Amino acid sequence: MALCSHLEAITEVKVSSDHVCEECVKHHGKWLHLRTCQTCGVTLCCDDSPAKHMTQHFHETDHPVIASAEPGERWLWCYKDGAFAEY
16 A cells, blocks of 8 residues: 555654653543654544544644554554554
């Protein structure tokens, strides 16, 4: 499967230095899994988490690609094209 242009544009994967959802911490929320935005580097919770902060971030900013911030997971997802890639 061919990569979309957004995934092809990633030359270095941004990773989280802290294992927390920045928005959940501010609002005393809870998260299940974390994702890191490949445009700005913010780490937020996934759609399995109650607040779904990363999807909200995508809709607010139009930043297309995220990476899993979970230990041992090495994958990227493009919201715009629904494309997945492991690295």
